[in-house]
Amino acid sequence: MEVIKVENLKKVYRIPKRREGFLNTFKDLIKHEYEDKTALADISFSINEGDIVGYIGPNGAGKSTTIKIMAGILYPTSGQVTVNEVIPYKEKVRNAKEISLIAGNRSNLYWDLPIIDTFELMKRIYKISDKKYKQNLDLLSEVIGIKDLHTVPARQLSLGQRMRADFVASMLHDPKIVYLDEPTIGLDIVAKDHIREFIKTVNSEKRTTVIITSHDIADIERICNRVIVIDYGKIIYSGNIDNLNSEYNNNKCIMKIKLEDKAESFNLEGFDVKQVNDMYSISFERKKITPSGMLNLLLEKGYKIIDFSLTEPSLEDTIKAIYEK
Numbered sequence: 671m672e673v674i675k676v677e678n679l680k681k682v683y684r685i686p687k688r689r690e691g692f693l694n695t696f697k698d699l700i701k702h703e704y705e706d707k708t709a710l711a712d713i714s715f716s717i718n719e720g721d722i723v724g725y726i727g728p729n730g731a732g733k734s735t736t737i738k739i740m741a742g743i744l745y746p747t748s749g750q751v752t753v754n755e756v757i758p759y760k761e762k763v764r765n766a767k768e769i770s771l772i773a774g775n776r777s778n779l780y781w782d783l784p785i786i787d788t789f790e791l792m793k794r795i796y797k798i799s800d801k802k803y804k805q806n807l808d809l810l811s812e813v814i815g816i817k818d819l820h821t822v823p824a825r826q827l828s829l830g831q832r833m834r835a836d837f838v839a840s841m842l843h844d845p846k847i848v849y850l851d852e853p854t855i856g857l858d859i860v861a862k863d864h865i866r867e868f869i870k871t872v873n874s875e876k877r878t879t880v881i882i883t884s885h886d887i888a889d890i891e892r893i894c895n896r897v898i899v900i901d902y903g904k905i906i907y908s909g910n911i912d913n914l915n916s917e918y919n920n921n922k923c924i925m926k927i928k929l930e931d932k933a934e935s936f937n938l939e940g941f942d943v944k945q946v947n948d949m950y951s952i953s954f955e956r957k958k959i960t961p962s963g964m965l966n967l968l969l970e971k972g973y974k975i976i977d978f979s980l981t982e983p984s985l986e987d988t989i990k991a992i993y994e995k
């Protein structure tokens with residue numbers, strides 16, 4: 671079932687022009703001039719219930735702008751967004767009941783209060799019943815591991831603990847859709863894994879739809895079943911992660927070999943060869959030659975191979991290649 675539909679979304683920011691110099695600053699105060707900045711040129715996609723979608727792109731691509739429009743914080747310049755059959759920026763309150771927006775660089779917790787007080791406040795704001803509140807608080811605190819921290823003020827928490835408490839605060843009302851903007855930014859590897867597992871658990875137990883933006887490709891690789899890549903406010907890829915690798919890398923693979931005779935010079939015409947320490951790395955496309963075909967070719971040419979390994983470009987390599995294009 672489709673829960674989010676975005677059609678021909680466009681967002682142009684109007685920015686006041688600022689010129690250098692005292693006189694110009696004075697003139698700018700009297701007569702405002704503006705310039706247009708297109709953040710979203712034309713974005714269309716739909717997302718089904720229970721999907722975990724990675725919404726990625728380089729800095730300034732338009733990810734946060736899209737999320738803010740879907741969350742009802744911003745109006746688009748043109749186009750249409752429907753979230754749970756609601757136009758989010760027109761019916762903000764109705765929309766807010768069904769969603770949650772969690773940003774790694776901002777907190778929803780009250781700084782000086784014990785975190786349980788923020789949770790209680792969420793209970794009142796969202797009119798959560800006593801039964802549901804208790805159930806969710808117990809379950810979420812247990813899964814994310816903050817049961818012992820309920821009485822600690824937010825300002826005394828580490829970044830990782832604060833982030834986990836933020837997740838609990840934002841999930842108490844059982845949102846159908848969760849927007850995550852850089853949810854693991856600044857966290858250590860263990861804390862990142864904890865957050866990723868939590869997202870997967872909530873998604874599978876409650877069928878929560880999750881849209882996540884992150885510059886940490888591991889977030890996308892570990893939890894998403896689909897990815898949308900945008901750049902300059904346009905979609906450049908939408909589909910599953912495996913296809914992304916084959917579509918952009920032509921099923922490239924890299925064979926690293928170590929030769930018996932270290933002094934032997936090595937070159938393979940028609941292939942990209944690099945020397946890395948005492949090994950050579952050969953890049954080739956599977957559709958041109960299979961890995962076993964490559965091994966046979968090397969043996970036929972008389973090279974004595976004493977060690978070898980085969981790798982495929984990581985998702986990070988693929989996405990880097992897309993951004994560079």
Ligand SMILES: Nc1ncnc2c1ncn2[C@@H]1O[C@H](COP(=O)(O)OP(=O)(O)OP(=O)(O)O)[C@@H](O)[C@H]1O
Binds near residue numbers: 733
């Ligand atoms: N409030 C604003 N006023 C003017 N321009 C803005 C505003 N917010 C964003 N922009 C511009 O719109 C474009 C898209 O910004 P946006 O924050 O959506 O990108 P992003 O993909 O989230 O980037 P990042 O990965 O760096 O967070 C950028 O060029 C940015 O400078």
